[in-house]
Amino acid sequence: MEAQQLTTLTGVIDKKMNRQLKQYMDICARCAICKDACHQYVGTGDFTYLPARRAELIRQIYKKYFDKAGRFVPALYEARDPDENLLDELYESTYACTGCRRCMYYCPFSIDTAWILSVAKAILIAAGRGNEMLGQLADAAIFKGDNAAMFEGVMLSGFEDISEEVRAITGNPEHQVHVNKEGADILYVALAGAHSIRPAAVIFEEAGESWTISMFEAANYGYFYGDAEKARLITKRYIDEAKRLGVKEIVVPECGHAYRVAEIFYEAWSGEPMPFKVSHILEKVDEYIKAGRITVDRDKIDGTVTYHDPCQIGRNGGVFDAPRDIVRAVTSRFVELTPNREQQWCCGGGGGIVAMEEFKDVRLKSGGKKVEQLKASGASVLACPCENCRLQIEELNEVHGLGLEVWQVIDLVVAAMPFKATPEADAATM
Amino acid sequence: MSDDVKVDLELDLKGLLCPLPMVKVSQNITNVPVGGVIRAVATDPGAMADIPAWAQSTGNEVLSAEKEGAEFVFLVKRLK
Numbered sequence: 324m325e326a327q328q329l330t331t332l333t334g335v336i337d338k339k340m341n342r343q344l345k346q347y348m349d350i351c352a353r354c355a356i357c358k359d360a361c362h363q364y365v366g367t368g369d370f371t372y373l374p375a376r377r378a379e380l381i382r383q384i385y386k387k388y389f390d391k392a393g394r395f396v397p398a399l400y401e402a403r404d405p406d407e408n409l410l411d412e413l414y415e416s417t418y419a420c421t422g423c424r425r426c427m428y429y430c431p432f433s434i435d436t437a438w439i440l441s442v443a444k445a446i447l448i449a450a451g452r453g454n455e456m457l458g459q460l461a462d463a464a465i466f467k468g469d470n471a472a473m474f475e476g477v478m479l480s481g482f483e484d485i486s487e488e489v490r491a492i493t494g495n496p497e498h499q500v501h502v503n504k505e506g507a508d509i510l511y512v513a514l515a516g517a518h519s520i521r522p523a524a525v526i527f528e529e530a531g532e533s534w535t536i537s538m539f540e541a542a543n544y545g546y547f548y549g550d551a552e553k554a555r556l557i558t559k560r561y562i563d564e565a566k567r568l569g570v571k572e573i574v575v576p577e578c579g580h581a582y583r584v585a586e587i588f589y590e591a592w593s594g595e596p597m598p599f600k601v602s603h604i605l606e607k608v609d610e611y612i613k614a615g616r617i618t619v620d621r622d623k624i625d626g627t628v629t630y631h632d633p634c635q636i637g638r639n640g641g642v643f644d645a646p647r648d649i650v651r652a653v654t655s656r657f658v659e660l661t662p663n664r665e666q667q668w669c670c671g672g673g674g675g676i677v678a679m680e681e682f683k684d685v686r687l688k689s690g691g692k693k694v695e696q697l698k699a700s701g702a703s704v705l706a707c708p709c710e711n712c713r714l715q716i717e718e719l720n721e722v723h724g725l726g727l728e729v730w731q732v733i734d735l736v737v738a739a740m741p742f743k744a745t746p747e748a749d750a751a752t753m
Numbered sequence: 754m755s756d757d758v759k760v761d762l763e764l765d766l767k768g769l770l771c772p773l774p775m776v777k778v779s780q781n782i783t784n785v786p787v788g789g790v791i792r793a794v795a796t797d798p799g800a801m802a803d804i805p806a807w808a809q810s811t812g813n814e815v816l817s818a819e820k821e822g823a824e825f826v827f828l829v830k831r832l833k
């Protein structure tokens with residue numbers, strides 16, 4: 324490795340390593356408790372995916388350049404240069420990690436391996452080895468933000484089509500997807516797909532909510548890619564929009580990382596406190612049901628229903644009860660997966676891994692625990708409020724022939740709502 | 754427009770939710786030669802913004818993006 328590149332990479336480590344991360348470098352007891360917590364290690368038995376091993380690669384570079392003992396006797400302290408071999412290993416173990424932080428939950432020292440791997444991503448990007456697909460997805464989102472006028476026409480026509488579908492479902496000719504509504508209480512930042520907008524619009528309109536839709540999507544591939552500046556720019560698109568429209572609250576959709584990005588990371592990336600209250604859409608829906616602002620009929624959903632806690636919403640976001648209360652409101656046949664809540668197994672689809680074809684094999688193997696849990700539950704319907712989890716579980720469903728119906732939670736709610744509408748409306752809700 | 758262009762690869766992206774249509778186009782772009790064209794058919798309206806944004810930011814070209822009934826049809830040319 325050239326001296327210049329070495330200086331760049333060690334500079335990245337120096338800049339990223341704060342006190343907490345340095346402490347993580349020192350305190351790992353190599354007890355390997357984390358190995359049984361990681362769905363990827365459990366599913367593959369491959370050392371590359373053992374959480375402590377992933378972190379060890381960063382620790383080895385750190386020891387070589389920032390630790391006195393490692394600097395002077397590198398062999399004794401397993402200190403290593405970030406050479407091509409190490410970077411190859413680092414790429415594989417870092418971009419495969421779904422950031423579920425189940426390893427941290429079980430680690431006796433609460434070592435946050437996913438956080439350590441954010442340093443690894445910064446190193447890989449500086450070495451020109453960032454994941455290409457995630458980088459492209461991030462750049463496309465930034466391009467959309469910088470050239471919003473270019474996309475306005477197609478977005479507005481898409482929203483109009485969805486408004487028609489909403490009216491067909493609710494039977495109310497007044498209902499619509501509100502766009503650019505200044506002074507609305509809520510800015511709903513959906514995903515790019517209509518499936519994330521249509522049921523939310525039905526619920527907001529039926530609840531009489533004052534809301535408007537964002538022209539941008541909540542997904543943030545800059546975060547998965549590991550570039551804090553790109554991630555900040557992607558989030559800033561809708562924060563600026565919320566400021567311009569003068570809303571009071573930002574509501575994020577059924578997406579795991581979008582909630583954590585807005586609620587937790589934006590402040591760290593921008594140095595500016597998040598200027599709006601941030602809610603997950605399921606927190607709002609739960610409120611509407613409990614306040615009687617929308618009505619749901621229990622047991623319109625056939626079958627036994629279970630719920631998967633997406634890691635970024637549950638373990639890492641702290642939202643456990645609102646989704647369960649919603650599911651219990653629409654069915655009396657609710658069963659938990661075991662384990663659940665903080666201990667829930669990662670499905671294997673997080674961290675942007677579903678967009679990275681090269682990790683397909685490890686991704687499918689790593690879903691083994693989720694498959695076991697789903698089978699053991701006896702459920703025929705799964706409610707799951709994260710797009711990446713649903714993509715993964717739908718694929719597991721197919722591969723393992725589970726015969727499961729995988730639903731967004733808001734789709735279950737809409738299916739349970741009584742409308743004055745017509746047979747077409749019933750068809751449109753499906 | 755689509756009648757005049759030689760298509761090198763057809764992609765059926767119907768039923769895929771965004772951003773997967775864009776991901777699939779990106780994954781397949783190197784399966785056509787430089788100057789070659791992918792014809793992609795998606796059903797998620799979000800692709801109408803996603804695929805052109807991906808093309809612009811990666812230096813490729815969307816020759817056309819058209820709504821045909823419930824489908825969105827793209828002709829994407831590989832430029833590099």
Ligand code: SF4
Pocket residue numbers: 350351352353354355356357358374375429430431432433434
């Ligand atoms: S559980 Fe914690 S202390 Fe034990 S090996 Fe894993 S990271 Fe290290």
Ligand code: SF4
Pocket residue numbers: 360361362363364372373374377419420421422423424425426427436437669
């Ligand atoms: S965050 Fe999840 S995927 Fe990553 S190492 Fe820990 S348990 Fe494994």
